Amino acid sequence: MSALIVKACGPATSIQDRGRFGYQRFGVSPAGAMDRFHLAAANLFVAAEAGAAALELGPGGARLTAEGDITVALAGPACTLEVDGRQVAPFTAVRVADGGTVVARPAPGAAYAYLGVEGGIATAPDMGSRSMHRRSGIGGEPLAVGARIPATPGGREAVLLCLPELPRGETGPIRILPGPQDDHFGAEALAILTSAGYRLSGQADRMGVRLDGPTLPHRGGYNIVSDGIVDGSIQVPGDGRPIVLLRDRQTTGGYPKIATIISADIGRFAQIPPGEPVRFEIVTFEQAIEAARRLQAMIEGLASALVPLAAPLTSERLLGLNLIGGVTSATEAIGV
Template sequence: MTALLVVACGPGTSLQDGGRFGLQRFGVSPAGAMDPLALAMANLLVGNAADVAALEFGMLGGEFVVEGGPVHVAAAGAALAVDGTAVPALTSVVAGEGARVRLGPARDGVYAYLAVEGGFDVAPAMGSLSLHRRSAIGPKAPSAGERLALRPMAGGGANVLPGLPLGEEGPIRVILGPQRDRFTDAAVETFLSEPYAVSPRSDRMGTRLSGPPLTHSAGYNIVSDGIVTGHVQVPGDGQPIVLMRDRQTTGGYPKLAGIVTADLPRFAQLRPGAVVRFRAVDRDEALAALRAQRDAFAALAGQVRPVTAGLDTERLLSVNLISGVTADTGSP
């Protein structure tokens, strides 16, 4: 059996894939990768489909020993090293039997991913490998001494990507609603013009923001309705909470807006203390942004190429450029 023996990993480590859908009407949260683009990037490098489950790390990294190797691995969002040797960014590596695979702390954001070719050989829970901590659905969080079984790999070699598409910048885009009419016009104006800081009390369930309070126009209790990832709900204290992947399925606070799909990954990567601004867009603009993101990723997928012996200067140059680009994703 090929496996990764867990030497150490942070408490925020879990397996996450594209999420668990189809059961929200039974109260089951979707969970899934906080940054699906980073997950897709790591998977792309090892030849997996974009939403195959990988290890997600929150701030802290982890260390693993390959058993029954070799294993083809790639990281996104944090530095990867094998037996103490740094692996260049945007590059996968084949780690042999006994090799120590180490993922550093999150580089610029909060969430980093470690993908393995073929994926983890773990039984899905209700159709997904994503852990939802609060309900304990999905494979439990890995702990030191545990062996994570891996599926056989096809024998792919190390790959490299020439570069990332430019990261999105600027305010986080939202579509107002569904309860925009539960807020004063002044509150909407405030939300769309003032900066909000990401609170340290944020997690996979929700990103708490602190800033100028948002005033409700008709109380802060509504008869509970459905929630989506990215919904900006505002409880009685007027401080918005953005509901993230481990969110509940229903809720009784008014929701002022929803973050557009294209901006959810970079919003998820905002660190505590980061300052964020919001901008209202319509559905067409949201869709255009999402299409552009999809096309850019598809173009990238076409540029994966095997690592050739030695490092050519062009690649070193591009890797350097990349680290400059990814730094932009940390703050808007």
């Protein structure tokens, strides 16, 4: 069975699939890829299902060595991939020979990239998912030097694939729905959230990120009876500084949540690097549903957009081609 061996990796590197569902009532976080669109893209290049497990790369990326021949592909809004020191375009599958070196990382302008591995990563599932949840240890221990990342046997496609036109996702402000506890804040709080400038602070991980900017005033106390939290909940503790909760979030919390990022924009928000600005915009429930449908349609449309990668122009390939379309005389052509 082919595999990748970790030679070096940043602390945010982990194995993630679409997520772990059905266990939140027991306090188990869903985890899963921060950006499901680029997870799907990376997987489809290597003959894996859209929601299969891939390598999620944060700052620092990873350096890996192939054990056996293996196909990989990198996807992300900004990322770089090198195979044996040679630059490989993102959104392109590449065959790595046994012993070859793979270096992959997100580039400036993005927080995460995804390395799809032949057929999908084949680590043992934990509660129906291969996603790693760092705080609980569910899904396996954090990746370290020497870790072996196995590929799924027989998952490689015969033809390497690429995406000739890079996907164009949504742009503009991050869209939110008010609540579920927006009534715990002063009337001006939502206006501040949507009109003031916020930046992502350095206090960020897969669980959530604190925003730097104006504080949001509570109406009365800031404690509530603990209730459910979802991906994208914007929780406001006693200091008034909002916290956006992400894939590794807790399942319940006792601070009021002024708003929730719509599901279609969670991946976009997660890709904003620390220190960068973010703006929010209130939308209707119907607009949120339509945005989710568009994102799902984009993911489903990826497979039909892939095309075979053109073979490189090697000497052997050139000798095997008919490059002569006819013969003429130069002297006859000019009437000599």
